[in-house]
Amino acid sequence: MRKASRLFEIIQILRLARKPMTAAVMAETLEVTVRSIYRDIAALQAMRVPIEGGRGIGYIMRPGFDLPPLMFSIEEMEAIVLSLALLERTADEELKQAARRVNRKISGAVPAPLRQAMDNKALYAWGSIAQPAGFDLAIVRRAIRDERKLMLGYRDELGRASERTIRPVALIYYSQTANIVAWCELRQAIRNFRSDRVERCATAEDFFKGDGDRLRELWTSGWTEKPVAV
Structure with a gap:
């Protein structure tokens, strides 16, 4: 176990302990040496984590201490x-x-x-970068949250233009584009709209409050079938 993960686990152990925990018990739990636990305790105390105790008597976390919200393994x-x-x-x-x-x-x-x-720049996400859409995808995300209808000027894969009023329920990000999953009022069904084929996107005055979860369930219930292109 790496040191950063071990420090996190020691804090977790001591937070949950009802009595002092010896270094030997923690070493056995974490599968490391007792000497490593002593070094880790000293490092945590240097970071002002309120751990009290010592060798031979065990360690305990002072009451009232909690992990900061950004403490990760x-x-x-x-x-x-x-x-x-x-x-x-x-x-x-x-x-x-x-x-x-x-x-x-x-x-x-x-x-x-x-x-x-x-x-340390050791992890990378590689591959193609999605091309910018002709509109701000933030409009779609807000409409999903607010359960508000959108009006689209849309052109399908054959180049045919249409005007759509949709109830957006999800947004799927692919490497080349994004897909808006929505109930299409023209087709009366769930459809996927590629963002790179959207020519205009604007919020409508109408909402579909309380219906988003039902439409998402309708969408996921059809995952075993091939998605319908529009």
């Missing part, structure tokens, strides 16, 4: 790093900016051993 931190890198490959500019802010906030809040997982 090393594997969780690597998952965050890769997720943020994948967002950089989408065409959603608002989400890309948000990902950069998240990166800065986490880097400034986590302990130094975890910060290295964000700064």
